[in-house]
Amino acid sequence: MPSASIRKGDRVRMISGKDLGAEGRVLAVLPKRGKVIVEGVNSVTRHEKVRPNRRGGQEGGIQHKEAAVDVSNVALICPNDGATRVAHRVDDSGARVRVCVKCGTEL
Numbered sequence: 322m323p324s325a326s327i328r329k330g331d332r333v334r335m336i337s338g339k340d341l342g343a344e345g346r347v348l349a350v351l352p353k354r355g356k357v358i359v360e361g362v363n364s365v366t367r368h369e370k371v372r373p374n375r376r377g378g379q380e381g382g383i384q385h386k387e388a389a390v391d392v393s394n395v396a397l398i399c400p401n402d403g404a405t406r407v408a409h410r411v412d413d414s415g416a417r418v419r420v421c422v423k424c425g426t427e428l
């Protein structure tokens with residue numbers, strides 16, 4: 322499952338879609354929908370009604386919020402190769418680790 326390869330906090334690059342080439346940190350993974358939310362990617366602008374808050378300031382106005390993107394549109398970034406696909410390997414202690422398919426670096 323590709324969605325299992327991407328985790329919250331990963332640095333990823335967009336490999337297709339309108340944000341092609343954009344990079345960011347994964348803020349959330351939505352496995353049931355096969356989507357992830359990436360910081361600064363697929364940002365949507367919402368206009369909200371401006372309203373006063375309790376601190377005497379105001380909230381609302383124009384809000385930027387990242388919309389979910391398909392997990393198939395993102396790739397993990399390898400320090401050697403850039404955007405890459407991920408393979409899994411079992412390390413010496415028996416733990417399953419993610420490695421770059423190109424150079425074998427643990428990701």
Ligand SMILES: [Zn+2]
Pocket residue numbers: 399400401402403405421422423424425426
């Ligand atoms: Zn690599």
